[in-house]
Amino acid sequence: MAALSTAKRVVVKIGSALLVDAKTGALKADWLGSLCADVAALKARGADVVLVSSGSIALGRGVLGLPMGALSLEQSQAAAAVGQIRLARAYEEALAPLGATTAQVLVTLEDSADRRRYLNSRATLETLLSLGVVPIVNENDTVATDEIRFGDNDRLAAQVAVTIGADHLVLLSDVDGFYSGNPKDDPTATRFDVIDQITPQIEAMAGDAGTGLSKGGMKTKVMAAKTATGAGCDMTITEGSRMNPLTSLIEGAAATLFTARTTPKAARKHWIASMKPQGVLVLDDGAVQALRSGKSLLAAGVTDVIGAFMRGDPVDIQGADGTHLGAGLAGYTADEARAIKGQRSDQIERILGHPGRAALIHRDDMSL
Numbered sequence: 001m002a003a004l005s006t007a008k009r010v011v012v013k014i015g016s017a018l019l020v021d022a023k024t025g026a027l028k029a030d031w032l033g034s035l036c037a038d039v040a041a042l043k044a045r046g047a048d049v050v051l052v053s054s055g056s057i058a059l060g061r062g063v064l065g066l067p068m069g070a071l072s073l074e075q076s077q078a079a080a081a082v083g084q085i086r087l088a089r090a091y092e093e094a095l096a097p098l099g100a101t102t103a104q105v106l107v108t109l110e111d112s113a114d115r116r117r118y119l120n121s122r123a124t125l126e127t128l129l130s131l132g133v134v135p136i137v138n139e140n141d142t143v144a145t146d147e148i149r150f151g152d153n154d155r156l157a158a159q160v161a162v163t164i165g166a167d168h169l170v171l172l173s174d175v176d177g178f179y180s181g182n183p184k185d186d187p188t189a190t191r192f193d194v195i196d197q198i199t200p201q202i203e204a205m206a207g208d209a210g211t212g213l214s215k216g217g218m219k220t221k222v223m224a225a226k227t228a229t230g231a232g233c234d235m236t237i238t239e240g241s242r243m244n245p246l247t248s249l250i251e252g253a254a255a256t257l258f259t260a261r262t263t264p265k266a267a268r269k270h271w272i273a274s275m276k277p278q279g280v281l282v283l284d285d286g287a288v289q290a291l292r293s294g295k296s297l298l299a300a301g302v303t304d305v306i307g308a309f310m311r312g313d314p315v316d317i318q319g320a321d322g323t324h325l326g327a328g329l330a331g332y333t334a335d336e337a338r339a340i341k342g343q344r345s346d347q348i349e350r351i352l353g354h355p356g357r358a359a360l361i362h363r364d365d366m367s368l
Contacts, residue, residue, distance in 0.1 A: 003234050005250045007168035009048040013157035014172050018240045019055040025062020032094050038246035040098035048129045052137045052157040059083035091136045101133045106140040115312030122163050158224035162231040165264035169228045172240025177256035180205050194257045198226050225258040232260045232267035269367035273327050275314040279307025279334055288319050296359035302341040309334045326368035328361035
């Protein structure tokens with residue numbers, strides 16, 4: 001698959017049934033090793049890789065001897081607490097010999113809904129990727145309540161892809177793509193190789209097929225595809241149980257590709273520009289020129305701060321003559337911005353009493 005072989009930033013979602021043996025509750029170590037070899041190969045050609053991995057509840061269930069079938073909320077949280085440490089260790093032990101450093105990142109869907117938490121998550125993941133780390137992301141099931149439900153990690157993987165500006169999301173599943181019906185029940189069901197637009201007809205075809213360990217169904221995968229492709233990220237569904245599933249996909253294994261109509265960068269800028277501003281930052285001429293040359297907005301170039309806003313809120317960016325230049329997500333609250341406007345970056349800590357970010361609005365959080 002050319003789309004994956006040329007991707008620069010890849011998110012891979014791994015379902016519980018691929019990682020954990022349904023009968024024994026044990027980790028499928030050989031399969032995990034082959035997946036990590038694929039990850040190392042992607043990194044070797046220069047791609048960033050993030051893994052969104054289910055499996056903590058399934059692993060913990062086996063360790064605790066909990067029965068198969070539905071678990072109570074408290075049992076799910078306990079199983080996740082026991083299984084998460086084993087899941088993280090398994091990835092670390094599989095990737096370390098291949099020269100890859102791993103990090104565990106626990107999030108919930110709320111972290112992408114709240115702008116300040118979204119910016120924190122994005123900054124952490126961006127820093128990890130810049131350092132060559134492979135983040136292992138999972139839902140924080142130990143404290144989640146209604147987040148522990150059918151198919152969350154499909155949607156979570158799509159949100160992670162949006163957050164980091166990925167250009168390809170791979171859902172490793174128990175089916176080899178999107179079908180016109182459930183192939184387990186309908187012998188006439190046919191697989192789509194490529195879906196360029198998610199129509200109501202496509203959504204109506206999605207079923208709820210899943211396994212005893214997996215919470216994901218095709219409906220949640222289509223929801224994930226809408227999120228990912230709308231943000232400029234291609235998404236692929238493929239059968240993941242074969243060894244080296246990502247290499248197999250690149251070499252032509254059966255799959256369905258949902259194509260994006262834009263790029264991650266263009267989609268993000270459109271999203272920022274569409275939000276209602278909560279305030280205004282007025283710039284001097286030097287800052288205006290810096291922004292037009294692709295620089296971030298530093299506090300030194302701000303002459304006035306108007307309105308009341310929090311970190312992560314959208315703000316208008318204006319020139320000294322009132323010209324509208326664009327919009328961006330504020331890196332500071334309005335009160336903090338007023339305190340540091342016109343000041344050099346090395347003075348921010350002295351003024352605010354804590355280490356600050358260099359940019360009042362980072363260039364990646366700006367639409368001009």
